[in-house]
Amino acid sequence: MHPFSKAQFLRAAGRPGDLLPPGPPEIAFAGRSNVGKSSAINALAGRRSLARTSKTPGRTQTINFYDLGEEARLADLPGYGYAKVSQSLRAQWAELVGVYLKDRPTLAAVVVVMDARHPLTPLDRQLLAWLESFQVLALLSKADKLTRVEQAATLKKVGSELSGEVRLFSSTTKQGVEECRDLLEGWLRDAR
Ligand code: GTP
Numbered sequence: 001m002h003p004f005s006k007a008q009f010l011r012a013a014g015r016p017g018d019l020l021p022p023g024p025p026e027i028a029f030a031g032r033s034n035v036g037k038s039s040a041i042n043a044l045a046g047r048r049s050l051a052r053t054s055k056t057p058g059r060t061q062t063i064n065f066y067d068l069g070e071e072a073r074l075a076d077l078p079g080y081g082y083a084k085v086s087q088s089l090r091a092q093w094a095e096l097v098g099v100y101l102k103d104r105p106t107l108a109a110v111v112v113v114m115d116a117r118h119p120l121t122p123l124d125r126q127l128l129a130w131l132e133s134f135q136v137l138a139l140l141s142k143a144d145k146l147t148r149v150e151q152a153a154t155l156k157k158v159g160s161e162l163s164g165e166v167r168l169f170s171s172t173t174k175q176g177v178e179e180c181r182d183l184l185e186g187w188l189r190d191a192r
């Protein structure tokens with residue numbers, strides 16, 4: 001049984017004071033609104049609706065923690081870059097995510113989820129630059145929306161620009177799910 005299949009919801013944190021105290025090694029899922037972060041968590045866990053997903057961007061407004069048994073945790077972060085969110089809500093999310101990423105000694109890796117159809121937006125690049133000292137997996141999500149030829153070209157382009165791991169991923173077809181699970185489980189093991 002892989003640890004991801006043990007995933008269970010722990011807590012939603014809407015403000016820095018609600019963050020779970022650091023525990024076992026943790027992997028955070030970050031990225032633009034609506035790219036499929038919550039769907040990726042569901043796909044990795046092999047569950048349909050562990051994390052709430054939505055067609056409307058801005059679904060996840062809190063940092064949602066999940067545990068994978070007692071040995072690891074996941075954190076589903078609210079997405080960035082959604083234009084229709086009010087200035088004050090945006091500032092609140094930025095503060096929450098900023099505090100979390102800056103001060104999380106147990107953060108083993110960050111999965112940066114990007115839409116395979118338009119990866120490496122300016123905000124993605126900003127986040128990736130900021131995460132330089134972390135172990136990062138760049139997930140090119142919704143790969144099912146691209147042809148095989150487009151997938152290969154995107155993988156090559158993004159891979160040539162980033163130093164870390166890059167994978168094509170689809171929560172719909174489950175492309176890349178097993179491979180990413182193995183990679184992340186290896187990182188979690190190394191962090192223990
Ligand atoms: P926020 O919480 O708003 O930041 O969004 P999110 O990144 O968590 O995205 P979410 O998982 O809620 O998915 C957003 C939409 O994209 C939903 O309608 C999903 O069904 C769809 N979606 C997610 N992953 C995939 C995928 O791999 N392929 C396709 N075709 N659609 C996907």
Ligand code: MG
Binds near residue numbers: 037038039052053060
């Ligand atoms: Mg979400």
